[in-house]
Amino acid sequence: MKNTPFHAHIKQALANPVLQTALDANAERRVQARKTAFASLEEPLGVLRQRAQRVRAETIAHLDRYLEQFITNAQTNGIIVHRAANAEEAVQVVLDIAQKLSPKEKKCVQPCSSTDSILIAKSKTMVSEEIELNAALEAAGIPAVETDLGEYIVQLRGEKPSHIITPAVHLRRDEIGETFHEKLGIPLTTDIPTLTNAARATLRQTFLDADIGLSGVNFGVAESGALCIVTNEGNGRMVTTLPPVHIALMGMERLVPTFDNLALMLSLLPRSATGQKISVYTQIIHAPRGANESDGPAERHLILLDNGRASLRGTPLNDALLCIRCGACLNACPIFREIGGHAYVGVNSEHTPYPGPIGSVISPGLFGVANFGHLAQASTLCGACQEACPVNIDLPGMLLKVRSGDGEQGAVKTSGVGLPWSVRLGLKVFAWAAVSPGRFGLAQKLAAIIGGILSPRAEQMRLPTFTGWGYSKDMARPARMPFRKRFDSTSQRTSETASQRVNKAVIPSVANSLMSRSVDPLSQQFERELTALSGNFIPCTADTLAEAILILLHDRGIDEIMAWEAQHLPEGLLDSLRGAGICIGQADQPHIQAGLSGALGAAANTGTLALASGPGRPQGVSLLPQIHIAILQTSTIKKNLQELLRLPEIRKATSTALISGPSRTADIEMTLTIGVHGPGELHVLAIQ
């Protein structure tokens, strides 16, 4: 059989039973979760997809203009913007920033090996994989710790992510248990909450000790210069809030023009990626720490990476730039389901961070058709990828373009990219025969003769394995008399009249379930959504608020909390709590178990709270403690994310956290675990 590195990796993947079980589980659960999540959209999915496609296509068509607007706004907001033409330049920017810093005092012993060097805490970024940043940092002697649970697991194992959303999708809990036992010294276990807690405990100190937090960016918003970062575990908020320096890595194409566009993308991205209506944390970052703010990094850098993106614009592969990196096409792809992300390698076994259908377009597009073009042949063109794509990228069409050599930059195109010469020659001969009915008829006769020799009796014949087909299936024997010779002799039956009935598509009328019209429908919807996300909704009044908080704290034996300053909370609340024996500590004390904050507003249809940072409103309160208690005036609840994002305060705040439930992960076997890096409990006290 074929012996390219790609084929070797495929065989290895198919022969790995653990991987096969993991991939089957991923495909089945993710696809179902996505479909369920789409059922909750406010508008038909088809309409939203087309709108999202238009927004992205328009952005890419006028990318220079939007980039200029985005960069100008970000710079005005105080973000230091770097443009990197390629991977080397991007890596160098990170190294330059790191090497200028003097390391802060550290408490950790593990996993940072040395206490006198710069420590980088990373949240998930595929651009970092693309520029191979970890290897470069290691070579420069700068420890960098991945803090997304899945990324952390693959980093501990010395592997690379096998999926752009769920990096450890190729592993089962047994293997992760062994890794943690070996690397973290915890007792051998396969209990997923125990494994998650072990990572949480180790990484908490990393967040506190890190000199630099490094993150990716899901979307840049051109109209305000905002960076939008979406995570579930809370590590994204940690690395962009706690270390004194934040570096954001962003592909230069990941822009949306407006906040309304962002709301649209956010209605599609988490649903497509993980089957959630919204991710737990959606952060909107505008600026470094402001004057009089008590937390947030003093310095924020943004690295905008080109690395082949600009030159892809206007080419036949242009639409690959529409991708919002949700990973839905990977989950839907039957080929990815068989071989997993690690199998998608170049002609020299080189790794690509982007596997699956979109990867088979992006990898040749960005890193060269010569090295990665053959990946496009790993598709049956079944179209499941396009069907899953939230921005409706014609992935089968793009794969066909890669195959036809359209992805190549030069004037001379290869055709049949990635196919061996024998297959290409066979197709050329077939085409030569097919343009002449005479030759085609002769070819049919020849096929019938060969078929008769290979299989004189049975209607199915066995082809040799080297043909590919013969590997696992038999072939129908060519007919002695093809249809074209039979047509005239087919009996001329036309007299029978088929009973006819016009087929009308029955559109079931969906009965609108009548919502109960009692007091406040938005508040009720918010409660339903929050509860579904494992959040706790506690209705109260201004008079009963303090008592409700005290009950929560007493039940948990907590007598010390961190809180926003008094002027940002209902009048007299902190005094009442102090009077009842609760100590209000400083926001940066990691041992405190509960944090008390207000909220700017909420979105009813996703159960989302908005917390804008500012003086007296530290972000750590809603992030560091195990329990987050938020006070929400029900009058500030908006219908949806789009309305919430229109609040002017969000554009003015240095950073806004959109919080939807307690932190969570499903990085191990897609098993939901509540409470990772961010709070494990979220209580919303809703003042009517």
Next chain:
Amino acid sequence: MMPKKIQLFITCLIDTLRPETGEAVVNVLRRAGVSITFPQGQTCCGQPAFNAGMRAEAREMARHTIATFETDPAPVVVPSGSCTAMLRHGYPELFANDPQWLPRAQALAARTFEFTEFLVDELGIVDVGAYFPHKITYHASCHLLRGLGVDRQPRALLAQVCGAKLVELPAVEECCGFGGVFSVEHPEISAEMLKRKIKNIESTEALTIVVCDTGCLLHINGGLHRSGLPQRVVHIAEVLSSVES
């Protein structure tokens, strides 16, 4: 209804490997009152070359097919989802930059119909008087389902087959792993996909699997035969052509 005239594009796979399927197609169309012509110049639509990325060769075959069918204004009926998709979407793409051939490709694309689509949407027929007293299951071929959006039509036709008991195939929309050149270039992956399809087929306990694309038919049948399993895949025309004797 006035008798309708069509041109039959039987496809190279049915022509060469499954002529009986072609006869069934003719039976059903004639029973529905359709008069059929069969242009003898027809060969292959060019899909194998197009899907392999060999566009020059695909263009040659497309030109040949367009020239073969464009002299007669009658609609072209094709008993294959993927070949119909090739004529409807592939041809206009192949000639996107060819002002001479693009209008000819578009004109042909506009009057090309997949077999079940033609019966149900163009003729308004769902009951063709078929009798098939067996448990059957239906596999939704990818290019038919996602490429053409045809799914309701074959299901409506099967629902009217007297005696047939249709059992829903689990993961009905999942690819069987054929993919043309893919099955030759990546036989190992193709084999795994086929294995899963066959497992789902077995779970229905139906012995007859109905498809609207000969590529999937040959592929799944080849796998069933190699595994020594009794189930067989048939083209929908074969079920629709079957009558009570």
